[in-house]
Amino acid sequence: MYRAIKVRIYPTSEQSQKLSQVMGCARWWWNYALNLCNETYKETGKGLTQIALNKVLPKLKKAEDTAWLGECYSQVLQSTTLHLTKAFKNFFEKRAKYPRFKSYHGKQSCQYPQNCQILERGIKIPQVGIIKASIHRLFAGQLKTVTVTKASTGKYYASLLFDTSLETPEVVVTGKVIGIDLGLKDFCVTHDGNKTSKFANPRHIKKHEKNLARKQTKLARQKKGSKSREKARKLVAKVHERISNARQDFLHKLSKKIVNDNQVVVVENLNVKGMVRNHNLAQAIADVGWGTFINFLDYKLKLKGGLLVEIDRWFPSSKTCSNCLYQMSEMPLDIREWTCPSCGTHHDRDENAATNIRAEGIRQLSVLGTRTAAEGGEVSPSSGRKSVLRHSPVNSEAPSVYTVG
Numbered sequence: 001m002y003r004a005i006k007v008r009i010y011p012t013s014e015q016s017q018k019l020s021q022v023m024g025c026a027r028w029w030w031n032y033a034l035n036l037c038n039e040t041y042k043e044t045g046k047g048l049t050q051i052a053l054n055k056v057l058p059k060l061k062k063a064e065d066t067a068w069l070g071e072c073y074s075q076v077l078q079s080t081t082l083h084l085t086k087a088f089k090n091f092f093e094k095r096a097k098y099p100r101f102k103s104y105h106g107k108q109s110c111q112y113p114q115n116c117q118i119l120e121r122g123i124k125i126p127q128v129g130i131i132k133a134s135i136h137r138l139f140a141g142q143l144k145t146v147t148v149t150k151a152s153t154g155k156y157y158a159s160l161l162f163d164t165s166l167e168t169p170e171v172v173v174t175g176k177v178i179g180i181d182l183g184l185k186d187f188c189v190t191h192d193g194n195k196t197s198k199f200a201n202p203r204h205i206k207k208h209e210k211n212l213a214r215k216q217t218k219l220a221r222q223k224k225g226s227k228s229r230e231k232a233r234k235l236v237a238k239v240h241e242r243i244s245n246a247r248q249d250f251l252h253k254l255s256k257k258i259v260n261d262n263q264v265v266v267v268e269n270l271n272v273k274g275m276v277r278n279h280n281l282a283q284a285i286a287d288v289g290w291g292t293f294i295n296f297l298d299y300k301l302k303l304k305g306g307l308l309v310e311i312d313r314w315f316p317s318s319k320t321c322s323n324c325l326y327q328m329s330e331m332p333l334d335i336r337e338w339t340c341p342s343c344g345t346h347h348d349r350d351e352n353a354a355t356n357i358r359a360e361g362i363r364q365l366s367v368l369g370t371r372t373a374a375e376g377g378e379v380s381p382s383s384g385r386k387s388v389l390r391h392s393p394v395n396s397e398a399p400s401v402y403t404v405g
Contacts, residue, residue, distance in 0.1 A: 001166045003139045009123060009148070009156045010132040018128050019148060019156070023108040025072035026080045029057075031101045033084055050085040054078055073127050079111040079145075109149040116146040123158055131158075139164055152237040169305030173365065175263030179358025181317065181350050182270065182290050184281070185336075187254075191354040192262065198350075202250050204243045205287045212239045247289050255296035259306060265297050266361025268317065269310040309361040317353040317360070321345060 011019060036056065037048050057077055061070040069077070090096035117124040122133040125146060141164035149157050178192040187201040205212075215235045222229035258265060272291050276282045298308045311317075319331035326342035331349070339346045 001164050001168055002144070002161060003141070003164050004159055004161045005137065005139065006157055006159045007123075007136070008134045009158045010134075011128070011156055015128050015131055016156070019110070019150070020108070022072055022076055022127075023110045023148075023150065024104075025069055026076055026110040027102045027104070027108065029069070029077050030080050030084060032060075033081060034099055034101060037084075037088070047088065050081055053081045053084070057081075073112065075113050075115070075126075076110050079113045083111070106152055107149060109147060111145055111147045113145050116143060118143060118160070123160075131156075133158060138162075141165055151241065153234055153241050168302060171307050172305045173264045173307050176261065177264040177266065177358060177362060178258065178262040179266045179354045179356070179361060180258070181353040181357055182268065182288075182293075183350055184284050184288065186350060187288060188293075189350040189354045190258065191351065191358050193358065196351045196354060199254060201288060202246070203284075203287065204247050204250075205283065207246075208239055208243055212236070212243075215239060247287070248292075251289055251293045251296055255293060255300055259297060259300040259304065263304075263306045264309060264361065264365070265301060265306070266309045266311060266357050267294055267297070268315065268357060269313050271313055309364060311357060311360045311364065315357070315360055317356040318349055320352075320356050321347065322352050322355040322359070 033048075033053050033056070036053070040046065040048055057069070057074075060066040084099060087096065087099040091098050112125055115126045118135070118138065119130060122131045122135075123146060124130045125148070138160075139162040141162040143160060144163050145159075145161045147159040147161070149159070151157065176192055178190050181189045183189065184201060186198045188199050190197045190199070215232065219229065219232040219236050222232050270290055272285065276285050278285075294308070294310075300306075301308050316327055319328040320326070321340040321343065323345040324340060324343040326340050328338070331338070336349050337347065338349065
């Protein structure tokens with residue numbers, strides 16, 4: 001199992017200059033190789049492999065105009081080639097967009113795939129030396145790669161990837177099942193079979209919008225290319241960084257709390273990219289970070305042998321009565337509470353949705369032949385393997401097709 005940690009590093013002025021040169025070489029080689037792949041495909045209808053691209057590097061280092069590439073650590077350039085070929089593979093397998101050219105402006109990065117060491121004083125990197133680092137924890141295992149990044153604020157970070165030689169835990173869904181309804185008024189509403197909890201939306205951008213607007217206005221008034229504009233740009237970048245850090249901190253803490261208390265987490269498979277096309281809600285949706293939150297839940301559950309279940313986005317969780325399964329024909333967003341016309345149960349929209357999402361997740365596990373302790377209690381097998389799970393009671397399972405009663 002691979003584990004990674006991101007730490008802050010503090011290079012000296014000489015080390016910063018060297019890292020900038022290496023990042024510049026890596027960026028230039030990425031753009032050159034990407035352009036070469038595009039031109040080759042236009043002429044021959046075929047792309048270039050990783051080996052074919054690496055064979056171009058010695059010729060460029062010997063050429064007079066590009067001899068400066070020889071000053072860059074060779075493994076960094078070969079690592080860039082690997083990343084480019086992976087980017088093409090992800091594109092052809094429809095996991096990502098077509099690779100794009102990298103700009104001098106914004107975040108810069110380079111990767112050292114070997115010959116790096118972690119010392120008491122910091123991190124030793126080839127041709128750069130020992131860089132002072134703030135390392136708060138380490139994983140037991142072999143250090144595989146060190147990826148150095150320079151943020152738009154000018155800060156340097158290093159991502160350390162370790163091979164822990166541990167196997168991924170076997171998925172065990174014996175335990176508590178929780179359903180999560182994501183929203184904007186409340187960040188999420190959860191239901192674990194016994195109780196319902198609400199977590200407020202922190203609205204990170206709104207807390208900093210006046211400060212951000214003031215500094216963006218100052219940036220817009222500076223002359224392009226001037227030193228004062230660069231200072232103003234860094235001030236704006238620092239505000240964005242503060243917002244991003246606050247969002248990441250909130251999502252990490254909440255996802256950790258949910259994963260620690262539950263073994264199975266059920267969420268809706270939301271079309272976030274489609275939802276942000278609504279200009280009235282785009283900023284609010286982008287600010288909450290639903291996609292990042294689900295990713296955090298997924299990888300943290302995998303580390304403990306838990307399971308993330310994603311139900312269909314068209315599942316009528318909000319307009320279905322969790323008590324009698326009566327389905328309303330319509331449920332506008334402005335209706336936050338409603339009463340079931342069939343059984344008379346009064347529902348909070350989000351609490352009812354969380355209950356239905358949990359029930360649908362349990363139903364999907366049952367259809368897949370998986371057993372689960374559905375009523376919220378921690379239930380373990382009396383003997384034998386922990387992968388043997390209990391069936392959920394019938395009254396907690398939602399039918400595959402809801403009908404209007």
